[in-house]
Amino acid sequence: MMKPDIMPEDQPFTLSTLPPGRAQKRLALAVMLVFLGALFILAGGLSNIQLRRIDSFVPAYGMAMFVNDMITAVLLFNQFAILRSCAILAISTGYLFTALMLVPWMLVFPGAFAPAGLLGTGLQSTDWLNALRYAGFPTFVIAYTLLKGVNSPKRLWEGSVGATILSSVAMTSAVVCSVTVLAIVGDAYLPRIMLDPVHFSTFALYLAGCLILWNAIALTLLWIRQRSVLDLWLMAVVCAYAIEIYLVSYPGLARFSAGWYAGRVFGFVSSILVLIVLLHEITTLYAQLHRAVLAQRREREARLMTGDAVSASIAHEIKQPLTTIKASANAGLNWLDRGEPELDRARDALRRVVTAGDRADALVENIRTHFRMGVRPRTSLDINDVIRGALTVVGDKLRTNRIAVRADLNERLPRIRGEQIQLQQVLVNLIGNAIDSMATEDGERLLSIRSEVHQSRYVMVSVQDTGKGLEPGTDDRIFNPMFTTKEDGMGMGLAICRSIIGAHEGEISVTPDKGPGAIFHFTVPFDPGSAS
Structure with a gap:
């Protein structure tokens, strides 16, 4: 049985705890190299080209960024709910902050929704709000980095996780609203980033330098x-x-230069990077979980099937010895109940009871060993002795059903190595099936057993009957567990035979006879110590 595909309990499975593999590192390095390559190309002069102003670009860009950052924040808050980590709470809040800051930035941007912006002239407040967004995200990243590995006081999580997330959302929203009001009200008093709705001031260079340095510290x-x-x-x-x-x-x-538009594209890419990775890891985790659930389901079904198989196997295999015990016991009673008890014959009947009981005990032990996947000690055997022993076991049944036996046994066969009770069990099953097949048929009832050398290194035993033969289409399924063509059959006999022969490194098969009946064959390899 295959081992279920289940992740160990201590294996990290979230994006914030999963260590990056070599492929992840190479991919991230490739992405950064593409970023730097694009920067060098644009910095070579292409970025100075002034392009046509597209007012609809700002709301489209802002909404795309808002959606990306909000989804990322939701997914990270979900990871916080699992891990209860202050670091994850910090970076989740950071993505929420950048998403919310885009809303006032779009509303005050001149020309986006109104010529002067919906919330005032927006000449300075637009870029101050944007600068706060640029400064806010690396601030949260720094907080995330410093809080990693810090164990929060247990009392911090005594309340609801949902309440903690809602508090974070509320405080972030309050901060965004406050800075928006201050930026709009104090637009005329803020240091000049814009000289006019299009051109930046020299102060913008220093501010941008500080923001780049702040991002470099976070990096x-x-x-x-x-x-x-x-x-x-x-x-x-x-x-x-x-x-x-x-x-x-x-x-x-x-604004609206090639570099300005390219910068917005970089912003969109930066907002979607972690989102893509989060979605990929969540999908991967879901796939692993799905495989684990299916594996557990298959394992449960296999255990149930094994339990059914064990009970069916015991019932199937023990039926014949019990029948012998019952018949021998009745015979013994009959010999004792006579006017003059036939003690010798009664003793013979009781000996058969003891022999059948010993065989039943051995069969049960063999079945238990088989389903424990254990290995019973094997010895050097003469397959012909095994065949004779099996014929002795089913002798009464053969006589009752008036079945003649023709044994064509090669007395010069090499010895085999195997477990006698198991191989005898295979033969008893095959002979018993042959008897059942012939018992309902009129005409000649002949059981033929043959032993011979097969492919220079195997002994092959064939069991042929003159019964009703195989039903059409059953050749491929007849050895499957729980498959039977008998009304009262359990479908375990031939499955057990195949398992036993397979454990002996042999094969078992069936071929329809040219006349009535069927022929079952099984092979067992020679004993290396005795083969000539």
Whole structure:
């Protein structure tokens, strides 16, 4: 039975605890190299090209960023609910903050929804809100990095996780609303980032430099304390943030330049990176969970099947010895109940009872060993002796059903190595099936057993009957567990035979006879110590 595909309990399975593999590191490095390559191409002069102003670009870009960051925040909050980590709470709040800051930025951006913005002129407040967003995310990243590995006081999580998340959402929303009001009300008093609705001031260069430095500090801390897949991809996000700030602020010193548009594209890419990785890891985890559930279900069904098989096997195999015990006991009673008891014959009947009881005990032990996957000691055997022993066991049944036996046994066969009771069990099953097949048929009832050399290294035993033969289409299924063509059959006899012969490194098969009946064959390899 295959071992279920179940992850160990101590194996990390979330993005924030799963260590990055070599493929993840190579992919992240490739993404960063693409970022830097695009930066060098744009910094070579292409970014200074002034393009046509597209007012609809800002709301489209803002909404795409808002959706990406909100979904990422929700997924990270979900991981916080699992891990109860302050670090995860910090980075979740960071993504929520950047998502919420996009809303006022779009509303005050001149020309996005109104010529002067929906919430005022927006000449300075637009870019101050954007600068706060650029500064806020690396701040939360730094908090995430410093809080990693810090065990929070247990009392912090005594309340509901949902309440903690709602509190974080409420406080973040309050901060965003406060800074929005301050930026709009104090628009005229804020340091000048914009000279006009298109061109940046010199102060914007210094502010952008500070923001890039702040992102560089966050990137350095992540590099030093990198432990998980989330850390790895946050490094790529922070790198994209820094490139976005540079392209938006420096080249051309104007909005709607090629660099400004390219910077927004970098911003979109940075917002979707962690989201893609989160969705990939969640999908992977779901697939692993699905496989684990299916494996557990198969294991449960296999255990139930094994239990059914054990009970059916015991019932199937013990029936014949019990029949012998019953018949011998009745015969013994009959000999004793006579006017002059036939003590010798009664003793013979009782001896048959003892022999059948010993065989029943051996069969039960063999079945238990078989389902424990244990290995019974094997000895050097003469297969012809095994055949004769099996014929002795079923002798009464053969005589009762008036079946003649023709044994064509090669007395010069090499010895085999095997377990006598198990091989005898196979023969008793095959002979018993042959008897059942012939018992309902008129005409000649002949059981033929043959032993011979097969393929130079095997002994082959064939059991042929003159019964009703195989039903059409059953050749491939007849050895399957629980499959039977008998009205009162259990479908375990031939399955057990195949299992026993397989354990002896042999094969068992069946072929329809040219006339009535069927022929069963099984092979067992020679005993290496005695084969000539």
